Amino acid sequence: MTQRRILVTAALPYANGHIHLGHLVEYIQTDIWVRFQKLRGHKCVFICADDTHGTAIMIRARQEGRSEEALIADMRDAHICDFAGFDIEFDNYGSTNSETNRELCHEIWAALRNDGYVTEQSVTQLYDPKAGTFLADRFVKGTCPKCQAENQYGDNCEKCGSTYSPADLINPTSTLSGATPELRSANHLFVSIEKLHEFLEQWTQSGEHLQIEVANYLKGHFLGEPLRDWDVSRPAPYFGFEISDSPGNFWYVWFDAPIGYMASTMEWCRKQGENFDDWWREDKSQISNLKSQTSDLKSEISNLKSEIHHFIGKDITYFHTLFWPAMLKASGFKLPTKVHIHGFLTVGGEKMSKSKGTFVQAATYLKHLDPAYLRYYYASKLGPRLDDLDLSLDEFVDKANKQLVGGVVNIASRTAKFLGGKSLCETYPADGGLFLFAAAAHESIAEAYERCDYQTVIRTCKELCDRANAYLDERAPWTLAKQPDKAEEVRQICSVGLNLFRQIVVYLAPVLPRLAQQAGELLGAPISRWEDAQSPLTGTPIANFQHMLKRVELKQVQNMIEDSKPVELLTWVEQGDVPVPAVQSTDGPEALEKEPLVADLCSIDDFTKIDLRVARVVSAAHVEGADKLLQLTLNLGGELRRNVFAGIKSAYTPEQLVDRLVIVVANLAPRKMRFGVSEGMVCAAGGGGQEIFLLSPDCGAVPGQRVH
């Protein structure tokens, strides 16, 4: 088999949020594909990066009172940690906010300019005079002009489904500052891709690069009419790269994000001594020479050719299948070999929901469950199509226990103990053709992996498992083990069983890398190549069997869901309505009478669920338009900052708060408020109004300490 050179990317996660189970459909799918290619002996490079630019990041950083760079650095660390926890192994994880990316953006931009793709047009947009920024649609809220429904965001109404311009909203307000936005126009830069219409038509419809339904979608939606120009610039202030030949304008985040694929590749190339051009630039001399070469040389040259595979969700189809190829084509870069598009994750047949606890973050999952279950589960449900993938919790438990533990691992579990400390037979015993049958399956399994049809892979492996388990059942080595003269026969049967186990683990290695590792250790020979499934292992020492994967209890899954539900927010921050006259400190019964003790007892477990921390107020500020709130930036130790809105304006001034220590509920679910997201709650006593008394630790406490 000739070695392919394959560059694989997964979509860049946005630095505005944590990785959740929905993201993981993509990263697990892609990681499996990459591991498969590597196992097959191909040169495969897995590239990703954080997507860091745009208004959302800018606004959030502002709310948290820190720089965008600090925010995206934290987020990047969190993302990397989450991915590692799920055994998702990137060859390079970059950032779109890198010098390499800036340079590549400039290069591509210059090419677009030179070839006349860039035009300038005036755009009228809502502008927030208080926040000093133009407002993306989702930062504007108002009454629907069609059906009068209130509190509708952006450019469409959830109630009546109509779409409109945000400027048409009745009584629009900025969700950033509460100000009334005004219409302002500014010159934006556009890329005209209509010039490439014919090329895009041909590229998308060729049947080679896209799934058929995607090709049809593009044809039906976009290619039937002239392609609209793409607005790729945003006026300052904007967190991103300033456009060199258009000062005061920045590239829209979607312009520099896909270029991040290239930048991250370039970083990898520098580390590995690879040539970036081999991966991303079409070598014209090679291609033009091809026609005159012999077929031998042709195949040699095609070996040098590298492939580019993008894995994305269906929400960003448009960018990856029209703009991105257009940009690459226009600037002389190599086009994607294939764009693999998958559907969304639903949980229990419904969209993920924060209130139902089905919006599970990667880190929350890892607190409760082994990543192998999810990798296996997703694999068992993923096909080559764009269907949404449903996570059914019962089925999840079932697959993990019945198929993974009771099926696959059980083969080793029921045979290895008879060979612990001994070794496999020197020559592979007769097994009625089981090994050959499984070995012959490798081709169809490999084809299924190649086309991302993992459910077929799992289905096939399950059949192999059933055969192996039926074989063991029939031969019953445990019965023979009681007869000393049958020791050799037991060894033979177990050698067969363990070899069948090993084959299956080889086939599943892309899905279950840890299991492959453990199986290698058990059997005294690492699993490192696809071909390991083709010839039986003989004579190697067998280690004592240790559990490879625990069974799952439904309770663990339920706990994870509970853990993902937002904790009910105590609403005192939003109350404080009637100021109560100051009370003398007489230790009287008034306070108790007003708010009697809670009758329900709470367990120590209930209490420890609440993560109380010492924090220092780094900065405090009035919130424009808010009557009761102050915005606090808290330091929870080290670099950890939190943005908290506290309803304490009636009792404190910002100046009184800066630098003092407070007690904060650190694991309170973030709460979206009118002025931004509040990421915790400052503890205080008192009834509201003037009567709010912040809790403070005694001298000596430092930020980050937990309150017990």
Add this chain to the structure above:
RNA sequence: GGCGAGGUAGCUCAGCCGGUUAGAGCACAGGCUUCAUAAGCCUGGGGUCGUGGGUUCGAGUCCCACUCUCGCUACCA
């Protein structure tokens, strides 16, 4: 409205270029086994393959119509 995908056992689905009595897992019923992480094996019940036409010696599989469900409908991450 347009476009796309799909309607196969109680549930989740597989069925490639049309071909013998329509498959798997889960669930359910019965039996075997007790080596294994209360794991494993065998047997069974149960489906007019959305509806109606058509092509064909023969259709779940091709064509048409109808019907229902879901998704998408771009400058939003």
